[in-house]
Amino acid sequence: MLQFFTLGYMEEYLPIGAAVGVLCGAYTFFRTKGLIRALGKNPLSAKSCLLRSFLAVLNIPFCLNMWAPSCVLAFYIMLSGIIADILAFVFHKLLKKSGSRFYLAGGLAAVVFALLLVHGLYGMNRIVKTEYRVASKNVKNPYKIVFISDTHYGTIQNKALLTKAVDDINALSPDIVVLGGDIVDERTSKEDMQGVFADLGRLRPKFGTYFIYGNHDTQPYTVDLPNGERTFSDIELENAVTDNGIVILKENYAVVGGEMLLVGRGDYGWNVGSRASTEELILGAPEGMMRVMLDHQPLDTEKNAELGFELQLSGHTHGGQIFPYSVMHSLMGILNYGEYRFGDMTHITSSGFTGWGWPVRNAFYCEYVVVQVSPAE
Numbered sequence: 001m002l003q004f005f006t007l008g009y010m011e012e013y014l015p016i017g018a019a020v021g022v023l024c025g026a027y028t029f030f031r032t033k034g035l036i037r038a039l040g041k042n043p044l045s046a047k048s049c050l051l052r053s054f055l056a057v058l059n060i061p062f063c064l065n066m067w068a069p070s071c072v073l074a075f076y077i078m079l080s081g082i083i084a085d086i087l088a089f090v091f092h093k094l095l096k097k098s099g100s101r102f103y104l105a106g107g108l109a110a111v112v113f114a115l116l117l118v119h120g121l122y123g124m125n126r127i128v129k130t131e132y133r134v135a136s137k138n139v140k141n142p143y144k145i146v147f148i149s150d151t152h153y154g155t156i157q158n159k160a161l162l163t164k165a166v167d168d169i170n171a172l173s174p175d176i177v178v179l180g181g182d183i184v185d186e187r188t189s190k191e192d193m194q195g196v197f198a199d200l201g202r203l204r205p206k207f208g209t210y211f212i213y214g215n216h217d218t219q220p221y222t223v224d225l226p227n228g229e230r231t232f233s234d235i236e237l238e239n240a241v242t243d244n245g246i247v248i249l250k251e252n253y254a255v256v257g258g259e260m261l262l263v264g265r266g267d268y269g270w271n272v273g274s275r276a277s278t279e280e281l282i283l284g285a286p287e288g289m290m291r292v293m294l295d296h297q298p299l300d301t302e303k304n305a306e307l308g309f310e311l312q313l314s315g316h317t318h319g320g321q322i323f324p325y326s327v328m329h330s331l332m333g334i335l336n337y338g339e340y341r342f343g344d345m346t347h348i349t350s351s352g353f354t355g356w357g358w359p360v361r362n363a364f365y366c367e368y369v370v371v372q373v374s375p376a377e
């Protein structure tokens with residue numbers, strides 16, 4: 001229950017949470033005026049104003065942590081109310097009705113909220129395959145790369161979806177599979193951590209499955225840990241990955257097919273301050289190969305393009321997962337979702353296999369990515 005308010009807490013986002021709280025509070029203060037009037041009381045009396053102020057201020061603790069489910073709930077109640085008010089206004093105009101729209105708006109708000117919830121639950125449990133094409137002057141053969149990131153296994157999504165996706169991906173006969181980080185997180189049990197890598201170990205790509213760490217895999221966010229304690233150790237995680245035939249790229253690279261260099265960068269969040277630069281990672285690496293950067297977060301793209309990379313694969317953003325985070329990411333300059341070009345490099349940010357924190361999604365789909373690499377003409 002505590003995590004309803006504390007999940008994902010980060011001090012630096014307090015001002016944004018406070019701003020959302022003020023917005024939701026102002027809406028509550030304004031909208032409860034109609035509620036009190038509909039109940040036959042004077043909304044402007046001292047007692048009513050005190051009650052309305054209390055309900056308005058109640059939004060602040062709900063919203064202060066902008067990543068918590070409590071903030072999402074408060075925001076979506078406000079959003080449903082605004083949409084319902086607009087619809088009620090339109091209906092009244094069309095039907096040329098006069099008088100209070102309060103009860104119509106209230107009923108519509110409940111319907112809108114329910115529809116948004118159902119749509120969000122559906123979005124969290126539908127997986128799509130998203131395809132991209134990349135041509136490289138440094139390969140002589142085609143390669144099919146499958147990229148799966150951000151499964152956050154055992155937290156908010158039906159686990160059977162991953163098992164089905166593994167079967168679907170095997171049917172595609174991939175050449176390479178990349179697990180792009182955040183496969184597990186703070187709320188994943190040890191049993192689920194071992195289970196997900198056993199399931200992913202069933203993948204049969206021609207040149208192997210490679211894993212890079214995300215910011216959550218080693219459970220560094222203590223505020224989200226059950227009882228404040230990790231559910232598995234670093235070595236237990238490492239063993240679960242490698243025992244299932246999956247190769248860990250932890251600030252090193254692998255050569256695939258004699259013509260592709262897969263570089264696994266240490267995650268920015270997991271490894272802040274000590275992660276090796278791209279220059280350091282490719283020092284002494286063979287030349288004349290297609291360079292592919294695997295970095296959990298979509299960072300350093302321009303630099304990587306300058307260093308001759310032709311493809312970068314990232315996840316982490318979840319495409320924002322729900323409105324308005326999806327819009328905020330783009331406004332913040334984050335490479336939120338999809339394909340971007342930097343010189344000769346294609347960068348792809350996946351929206352991830354699932355979401356994080358809240359069990360709903362309305363921004364982009366849950367997905368795995370298939371990149372068809374072909375020799376340039």
Ligand SMILES: [Fe+2]
Pocket residue numbers: 182214215216296315316317
């Ligand atoms: Fe992440």
